[in-house]
Amino acid sequence: MLSLEGLTRRYGEVVALEDLGFQVHRGQLHGFVGPNGAGKTTTMRIVIGVVEPDAGTVLWDGAPVGADTRSDFGYMPEERGLYPKMRVANQLTYMAQLHGVAAQPARAAADAWIERLGLSDRADTRLEELSLGNQQRIQLGAALVHEPSLLVLDEPFSGLDPGGVDVLSAVLAERAAQGAAVVFSSHQLELVERVCDAVSIINHGRLVASGGVAELTARHGGQTLEVEVEDAPKGWWRGRHVQGRRGRARAAGRGGGRRRRRRRPRRQDRAQTGT
Amino acid sequence: MAADGAGADLDAKIEPRRVRDRAQAEKLVRDGDLDAALVEGRVVVSDKELPDKLDSALQVGQRQVSTGATLRRQGLSESAARQALDPPPLRARTLSGDANSDQKRFIALAAGILLYGQLLTYGLWVATGVVEEKSSRVVEILLSTISPRALMAGKIVGLGLLGMVQLLLIVAVGGGLALATGSLEATAADVGPVLLVLLWFPLGYALYASMYAATAALVSRQEDMQSATTPLTILILVSFFISFSALDPSGGGTLAQVASLVPFSCPLVMPGRMALGDAAPAEVAVAIVLMVATTILLVRVGARIYAGAILRTGKPVKLLEALRASRTS
Numbered sequence: 001m002l003s004l005e006g007l008t009r010r011y012g013e014v015v016a017l018e019d020l021g022f023q024v025h026r027g028q029l030h031g032f033v034g035p036n037g038a039g040k041t042t043t044m045r046i047v048i049g050v051v052e053p054d055a056g057t058v059l060w061d062g063a064p065v066g067a068d069t070r071s072d073f074g075y076m077p078e079e080r081g082l083y084p085k086m087r088v089a090n091q092l093t094y095m096a097q098l099h100g101v102a103a104q105p106a107r108a109a110a111d112a113w114i115e116r117l118g119l120s121d122r123a124d125t126r127l128e129e130l131s132l133g134n135q136q137r138i139q140l141g142a143a144l145v146h147e148p149s150l151l152v153l154d155e156p157f158s159g160l161d162p163g164g165v166d167v168l169s170a171v172l173a174e175r176a177a178q179g180a181a182v183v184f185s186s187h188q189l190e191l192v193e194r195v196c197d198a199v200s201i202i203n204h205g206r207l208v209a210s211g212g213v214a215e216l217t218a219r220h221g222g223q224t225l226e227v228e229v230e231d232a233p234k235g236w237w238r239g240r241h242v243q244g245r246r247g248r249a250r251a252a253g254r255g256g257g258r259r260r261r262r263r264r265p266r267r268q269d270r271a272q273t274g275t
Numbered sequence: 276m277a278a279d280g281a282g283a284d285l286d287a288k289i290e291p292r293r294v295r296d297r298a299q300a301e302k303l304v305r306d307g308d309l310d311a312a313l314v315e316g317r318v319v320v321s322d323k324e325l326p327d328k329l330d331s332a333l334q335v336g337q338r339q340v341s342t343g344a345t346l347r348r349q350g351l352s353e354s355a356a357r358q359a360l361d362p363p364p365l366r367a368r369t370l371s372g373d374a375n376s377d378q379k380r381f382i383a384l385a386a387g388i389l390l391y392g393q394l395l396t397y398g399l400w401v402a403t404g405v406v407e408e409k410s411s412r413v414v415e416i417l418l419s420t421i422s423p424r425a426l427m428a429g430k431i432v433g434l435g436l437l438g439m440v441q442l443l444l445i446v447a448v449g450g451g452l453a454l455a456t457g458s459l460e461a462t463a464a465d466v467g468p469v470l471l472v473l474l475w476f477p478l479g480y481a482l483y484a485s486m487y488a489a490t491a492a493l494v495s496r497q498e499d500m501q502s503a504t505t506p507l508t509i510l511i512l513v514s515f516f517i518s519f520s521a522l523d524p525s526g527g528g529t530l531a532q533v534a535s536l537v538p539f540s541c542p543l544v545m546p547g548r549m550a551l552g553d554a555a556p557a558e559v560a561v562a563i564v565l566m567v568a569t570t571i572l573l574v575r576v577g578a579r580i581y582a583g584a585i586l587r588t589g590k591p592v593k594l595l596e597a598l599r600a601s602r603t604s
Contacts, residue, residue: 048419050586067422075419079588081412098420142416 001025002047002150002181007056009042015205016042017053022200022210024183026149029176031192031213032185034202040185041078043202044152048075060150071100074148078155078185080139084128088138089114091127092145099146106145113141117167133164140168144175151175153184157191169195193217289332316340380522383547386472387518389445390543393476395511397438398483399504402491404430405581406500409492414585423582427492431484435477442476472546478563479542482570483507489577492584494591503591514540521547536562538569 002024009017017039024030034040045051047058049070058065065073082091092110097103114123117137119130127135136159143151151172157165172195176182186192192199193213200210209216292309294300300312304322310329311321319325319333339360346356405427408414417426446469486507494503514534521531521544535545535554541562548554554562576598583600584592592600 045415050415050418067420071420073419075416077412077415079412079415081415083407083413084411095416098417 001061002183003059003062004043004047005057005059007043007046007053007058009039009046009051009053009205017046017056017205020056020202020205020207022207024150024181024198026179026181027176028181028198029172029196030181030183031196031199032183032202033187033189033192033199034185034208038202039205040202041154042205044075044154044183044185047150047152048073071146072148073150073152074099074143074146076139076143076151076153076156080136082127082135082139082142085126087124087126088119088130089123092138092141095142096145099148101146109145109147110141113145116171117141132159133161136160137164137167140171144171149180151180151182151184153182155186156184157186157188165191289329379551382469383522383550384519385449386469386546386550387515387522387543389442390472390476390479390546391511391515391518393438393442394479394483394542395508397434397480398487398507398511401431401434401484402487402500402504403497404434405488405491405585406494406497409495409585409588410497412588418586423585424578426585427485427488427578427581431481431488435480435484438480439473439476442473446473471549475542475546478566478570482538482542482566482573483511485570485574485577489580489584492581492592493594493597495588499591510539511543514543518544518547521551521553532558536565538566541566 003021004023005021007017007020009015020039020043032040032043042051046053047065049065049067060069063069086094089107089110092113093103093106096106096109101109111120111123114120117140119134119137122130122134127138130138140153140156143153153172156168160168169191172182172184176197196213198210198212199216201208211219294303294309294312297314300309300314301320303309304312304320307322311319311325311333313319313333316337319330325333343356343360346359347353351359408417408426414426421429450469487504490503490507491500494500517530517534517540520528521535531544531548531553534540535548536558545554545559545562549559580594580597583597587597587600
């Protein structure tokens, strides 16, 4: 199990992460969502060890991660990166060896994954000669070739065609079923909802929510309608119901008191309805 | 024949041919099949003006033949005449310095050129590799398993070994060819200077490669790398030019002496001075000590800069920023 606790990271004035913590269990497909700039990439880079946090810990199976533990992790950075002039098969073999796999098994694993990703006829091509979609498949291969126990993938689905999305989802599900922990970030929310067992939501460097997909949907799900009414009498929404497309619900809300302003007094009430 | 012998002394090969008559001779000369024709032992016929070496050889040969004929007419025997015409040459003996100094100078020059070429080539190769890993972003994946120091060290050592092997090959093949054709005469004493050249490559390379790696880590594009590493390239170039002054018979004076001790120019200037025997053992010792100390220092600082800058893509990173970043990260 991957456990993040109290991660904090600042870049000068900017607070990238503030007291962030969540868990990713083995066998779990864990989605990591949030707006651009929320801190997803920074979090992943801390887990992988490329960035040091100002505070907080990263634990893998209860122990703090170090250089040797990290050789069991697979990483796919958001900005794709591999040696452009290196041939595909050699590159994957090298990546496996970097993670501690011996030469022969590394070669075998590279060949197996090239075949799995559907690129066996391009095994001897240089990376820069592949199409971008294929380059991305190799990027995924580089993260998987050494059979890691933890997969940290930053926007792995971005730029993939529907076929690629299917392949990737299948591969990730397979790895999770084999006992790996998989955490990935994505902006494609319906994909996350469909594929993941659990999700963590981050915004402005802080955790907003974390838990099973079903649980979160039940707790916070549904449509929220915000209504502002000027000059409304206090508590006007009490007892009222709202008729939506899917049914009726009681109104709930916060009532604001009278506020004196320079222009004219306004009473602002907000009503929330759940469908 | 006499002209042949004279030719050999002047480093030219003369091939004589017998020709039927004067007309035939002139035809062959005009057609270019013969460089010159000696007619009746008195006149040399050539198409354009005779090349200097051929002229000298023929004149000397002519002098020997006619002098020999005169001596024999005076009654001298064949062998006595030959001995009279070919007295033993003067032997050279120098009081200080080397009788063979031309060859040593050549070795020193070759050493300078080789080291210059290797340092520049492999230094730039290291820089190119560093920037390629940065611009292709592969460095992010690499650093998830290995430390920045390991990455930098591996690159420098790997390319250094390649450079060393290439240097050895060049020296072996070039030296072998020179010995085989007789351009160089090697004694046991000459092996020493050659080995010294090989010694200075690892030292000079370690120094420059670290600087190239650290500088290249500050930028993200190959074009920026060219301008960022220019000061280092100039340093190597200037040192190379100073090494020429060390080849001068005067030994280059203070400039060469100082330059052979300063760690940046030392790997290019010192080998030449050592090959010529101008460097005192004390100077060599000081140079090595300074070199090693500076290299260790620069490797450390270079590694810090590399670690702090390698993950920052985008605008070129300032030196101080990189040093500060490596302290916190």
